[in-house]
Amino acid sequence: LAKTTQPISMDSYEGQEVNITCSHNNIATNDYITWYQQFPSQGPRFIIQGYKTKVTNEVASLFIPADRKSSTLSLPRVSLSDTAVYYCLVGTQTGANNLFFGTGTRLTVIP
Amino acid sequence: SAVISQKPSRDICQRGTSLTIQCQVDSQVTMMFWYRQQPGQSLTLIATANQGSEATYESGFVIDKFPISRPNLTFSTLTVSNMSPEDSSIYLCSVVDSFYEQYFGPGTRLTVT
Numbered sequence A: 001l002a003k004t005t006q007p008i009s010m011d012s013y014e015g016q017e018v019n020i021t022c023s024h025n026n027i028a029t030n031d032y033i034t035w036y037q038q039f040p041s042q043g044p045r046f047i048i049q050g051y052k053t054k055v056t057n058e059v060a061s062l063f064i065p066a067d068r069k070s071s072t073l074s075l076p077r078v079s080l081s082d083t084a085v086y087y088c089l090v091g092t093q094t095g096a097n098n099l100f101f102g103t104g105t106r107l108t109v110i111p
Numbered sequence B: 001s002a003v004i005s006q007k008p009s010r011d012i013c014q015r016g017t018s019l020t021i022q023c024q025v026d027s028q029v030t031m032m033f034w035y036r037q038q039p040g041q042s043l044t045l046i047a048t049a050n051q052g053s054e055a056t057y058e059s060g061f062v063i064d065k066f067p068i069s070r071p072n073l074t075f076s077t078l079t080v081s082n083m084s085p086e087d088s089s090i091y092l093c094s095v096v097d098s099f100y101e102q103y104f105g106p107g108t109r110l111t112v113t
Helices: none
Strands: A009-013 A018-023 A031-038 A043-052 A054-055 A061-063 A072-077 A084-092 A105-110 B004-007 B010-013 B019-025 B029-035 B043-049 B066-074 B075-080 B090-096 B102-104 B108-112
Touching: A009 A018, A018 A084, A018 A105, A031 A061, A043 A054, A043 A061, A043 A072, A061 B075, A072 A084, A072 B019, B004 B090, B019 B029, B019 B090, B019 B108, B043 B066, B043 B075, B075 B090
Parallel strands: A009 A105, B010 B108
Antiparallel strands: A018 A072, A031 A043, A031 A084, A054 A061, A061 A072, A084 A105, B004 B019, B019 B075, B029 B043, B029 B090, B066 B075, B090 B102, B090 B108
């Protein structure tokens, strides 16, 4: 299983773009990269998933370089409600191996 | 998307007793999982709940301590047996749908005294 490394915490002011990078040096050919968001007292929520290049949805963008050894979750113009823990997971799309959470990044948005 | 409910939402239990947590999904799903999240920590996968067969446990978790049932494609239970204060945690149920997206229940907050 590919191990992931993320910053433990980040602070950002409201309205700024936030980029959270995840390192996964031993990612396998069949692995996808998935990001989750978790608010206090709630289960994690799926944000975005990608395999290569760039993926964008209504919530975030995911940038994956050609070597796929890292990925960056980009949150545009964050608000106070984006304060949460963000987890990067790497595993096969079938879900059987995309289940192991790393330490996550605690994002605090400051007014 | 899948909507997941868990019961109870929280409980306070005495040492040595057992608690069964229920997980109900609003649609049939093949894969269901149970996680534990200790205060301030990340999630740890306990086991995969297999429909019609024994659960598959991760390293460090055993069936005698965490028996799991999965009688059909929408329901599962996790029992925390012979509890100790170290079992105080949030227990979460999750499913993976046909689009390979994982959804989590709201969690059950367990405190063992």
